[in-house]
Amino acid sequence: MSLYAGFDLGGTRLKYGLIDSKEKIVFEEKTSSPSKIKDLLHLLKKLWEDLKKREKKGIKAVGFGFPGIFSLEEQRILQSPNYPELDNFELIPALSRFIEVPFWVNNDANMAAFGEFKCGAGQGVQSLIFLTIGTGVGSGIILDGNLWKGKCGFAGELGHVTVHPDGDMCNCGCQGCLETEASAPKIVKNYNSLKKTEEEISAEEVFRRAKAGDKAARQAFALAGKYLGIGLSIAINLLNPEKILLGGAVTAAGDFLLSPALEEVRKRSYRASFKCCSIEKASLGNKAGFIGAALWAREQSVK
Ligand SMILES: [Zn+2]
Numbered sequence: 001m002s003l004y005a006g007f008d009l010g011g012t013r014l015k016y017g018l019i020d021s022k023e024k025i026v027f028e029e030k031t032s033s034p035s036k037i038k039d040l041l042h043l044l045k046k047l048w049e050d051l052k053k054r055e056k057k058g059i060k061a062v063g064f065g066f067p068g069i070f071s072l073e074e075q076r077i078l079q080s081p082n083y084p085e086l087d088n089f090e091l092i093p094a095l096s097r098f099i100e101v102p103f104w105v106n107n108d109a110n111m112a113a114f115g116e117f118k119c120g121a122g123q124g125v126q127s128l129i130f131l132t133i134g135t136g137v138g139s140g141i142i143l144d145g146n147l148w149k150g151k152c153g154f155a156g157e158l159g160h161v162t163v164h165p166d167g168d169m170c171n172c173g174c175q176g177c178l179e180t181e182a183s184a185p186k187i188v189k190n191y192n193s194l195k196k197t198e199e200e201i202s203a204e205e206v207f208r209r210a211k212a213g214d215k216a217a218r219q220a221f222a223l224a225g226k227y228l229g230i231g232l233s234i235a236i237n238l239l240n241p242e243k244i245l246l247g248g249a250v251t252a253a254g255d256f257l258l259s260p261a262l263e264e265v266r267k268r269s270y271r272a273s274f275k276c277c278s279i280e281k282a283s284l285g286n287k288a289g290f291i292g293a294a295l296w297a298r299e300q301s302v303k
Contacts, residue, residue, distance in 0.1 A: 001020045001021050001022070001057075002020065002021045002060045002298075003018050003019070003020055003021075003026060003055055003057065003058070003059045003060060004018065004019050004020075004021075004059065004060055004061050004062070004063065004294040004295065004297050004298045004301075005017070005018050005019075005048075005051055005059050005061075005062040005063070005294055005297070006018075006019065006062070006063045006064075006065070006111070006289070006290035006291060006292065006293035006294030006295070006296075006297065007044065007047075007062070007063070007064045007065065007290060007293060008065040008108055008111065008112070008286075008289030008290040008292075008293055009033055009040070009064070009065065009066050009067060009083070009108060010033060010067070010108070010286075010289070011033065011067070011082050011083065011135055011136075012032065012033055013030050013031070013032065013033055013286070014030065014031050014032070014033045014040075014043070014047075015028070015029075015030045015286060015287065015289060015290045016028070016029060016030070016047060016051075016290050017029065017287075017290050017291070017294065018051060018054075018055060018059065018294070019291060019294040019295060019298070021298070023118065023119045023291075023295065025287070025291065026055075027051070027054060027055075028287065028290070029047075030286075031043070031047075035085065036085060037085040037086065037089055040085075041094055041095075044095070044098075045098040048062075048098060048099060049098075058101075059101060060101060060102075060297075060298070060301060061101055061102045061103060061104070061297035061298060061300070061301040062099055062101060062102075062103040062104075062293075062294075062297055063103065063104050063105075063106070063111065063292075063293030063294050063295070063296045063297030063298075063300075064095070064103065064104070064105045064106070064293055065106060065107065065108035065109075065110070065111030065112065065289045065290070065292065065293040066080070066083070066086060066091070066105060066106075066107070066108055067080050067081075067082050067083045067086070067107070067108050067136075067138070068080025068081070068082075068083060068086050068087070068107065069107065069153070069154045069157070070105055070106055070107050070153055070154075071152055071153055071154075072149065072152055072153035073152055073153075075091075075092045075105075076088060076089060076090060076091050076092065077089065077091060077105075079172070081136070081170070081171030081172045082135070082136050082171060091105060092105065102297070102300070102301050103297065104293075104296060104297050104300045106153075106293070106296060107138075107140070107153075107156070108138060108289050109130065109132055109138025109139050109140045109156065109159075109289075110140040110147055110149075110156055110292075111140070111288075111289050111290075111292035111293040111296055112130060112132055112138070112140060112247065112282075112284075112288035112289040112292050113128065113129075113130035113139070113140025113141065113142060113147065113156070113245075113288075113292065114140065114142070114147050114292035114293075114295060114296050115284055115287070115288040115289065115290075115291035115292025115293075115295060116128070116130050116245050116247070116282050116283065116284055116288050116292070117130075117142045117147075117292075118291075118292065118295045119284070119291065119295070120245070120282060120283045120284040120288060120291075121243075121245050121280055121281070121282055121283035121284075122142065122243055122245055122282075125142070125242045125243045126142075126143075126144055126145050126242060127142060127143050127144065127239065127240070127241045127242045127243070128141070128142040128241060128242065128243045128244075128245065129141050129142075129158065129235050129239065129241050129243070129244045129245070130142075130244075130245045130247065130282060130288075131158060131159075131232075131244065131245070131246050131247070131248070132246075132247045132248035132282070132288075133182060133183060133184075133228070133246065133247070133248040133249075133250040133251055134183065134184055134248040134249045134250055135183060135184055135185065136159060136171075136179050136183055137158070137159030137177075137178050137179040137182060137183050137231075137248075138159055138248075139156050139157065139158035139159055140156045141155060141156040141158075141239070141241075143239070147296075158178060158231055158234075158235055159177060159178050159179040160172050160174060160177045160178070160179060161177065161178055161231055161234055161235075162174065162175070162176050162177060163176060163177070163178045163181050163182075163227045163230040163231045163234075164176035164180075164181050164227055164230075167180055167181050167227075168180040168181070168186065168189075178227060178228065178230075178231035181224065181227035181228075182224045182225070182227045182228040182231065182250075183224075183250065184202070184203035184249065184250050185203075186224055187203045187206050187220050187221060187224050187250065187253075188201060188202065188203055188206060188220075190219070190220035190221075190223050190224060191206045191209075191216055191217055191220035194216040194219055194220060195216045203249070203250060203253075204249075204252075206220055206221070207221070207252070207253045207256065210253070210256045218256055221253050221256035221257045221260070222256070222257075222260040223260075224250075224257060225256070225257045225258065225259065225260030225261040225264070226260050226261070226264050228257065228261040228264075229260065229261040229262065229263065229264020229265045229267075229268065230264055230268060232244060232261065232264075232265045232269075232279070233264065233265045233267075233268035233269035233274075236265065236269040236270070236273050236274060236277050237268075237269050237270055237273060240273045240276070240277070241277055242276070242277065242278070243277065243278050243279075243280065244277060244278070244279045244280070245280055245281070245282040245283075246258070246279070246280070246281055246282060247281070247282030247284075247285070247288060251281060251282075258279075262279065265279070
């Protein structure tokens with residue numbers, strides 16, 4: 001049976017694995033993401049050698065999900081707000097030095113969207129928006145059963161749509177993006193500003209406090225939820241999607257985030273469009289990226 005490898009580079013973790021042609025995970029692993037590109041390439045080379053040793057039958061193709069906007073024309077990442085070492089780096093020639101089989105590079109959230117579409121909570125739908133909310137906000141769009149790339153490959157950046165014109169500055173260079181207003185660091189910032197403190201805590205800790213009844217913690221999530229709702233209503237009115245899938249660590253906060261988000265979506269989107277869109281949790285967790293990358297490589301290689 002043919003095998004396909006997928007790699008998903010996150011800010012802290014590199015997840016990777018092998019998928020067979022029946023879309024079953026044959027192997028999966030994760031390791032720390034090196035911050036230097038030189039170390040990253042060294043690590044990818046080693047992991048690739050290990051995968052080949054593990055699977056004597058041979059791996060047909062490889063897919064990579066990298067953070068940042070990947071130019072289809074130039075075949076490199078032009079801008080990676082959360083992994084700046086990738087900016088304009090000649091990724092394809094560097095990977096070609098040690099990957100001997102066909103391989104494809106794409107945006108990490110696009111790959112996660114494709115994974116959810118092919119074998120996660122997005123199976124069977126024709127239009128889908130996937131959003132992953134963690135340290136940043138990534139997203140990918142499936143339209144009419146295909147990953148929507150846009151003219152140059154930059155489509156699907158819902159995380160960088162303005163939801164708060166006077167909001168925080170974003171790593172992308174703009175202000176008040178969904179990413180700055182609804183991600184984990186902003187939830188911590190909301191909490192500290194409501195409590196008038198400067199505690200160095202995680203969003204998980206704010207969540208724990210919210211569960212314990214801390215009003216400021218609940219409000220911190222509600223504020224992020226409101227901006228999430230604004231972002232989603234823009235997407236709903238623009239695309240009339242069948243499904244929106246929410247993934248990423250921050251969605252573990254459940255109703256503290258999602259109830260205010262849904263309330264905002266209901267208020268701001270066309271009622272008819274809202275009614276035919278189902279907003280659900282994604283189902284593949286942090287595996288979506290590497291699964292999607294492997295399945296993307298399969299789809300491209302059989303074209
Ligand atoms: Zn931005």
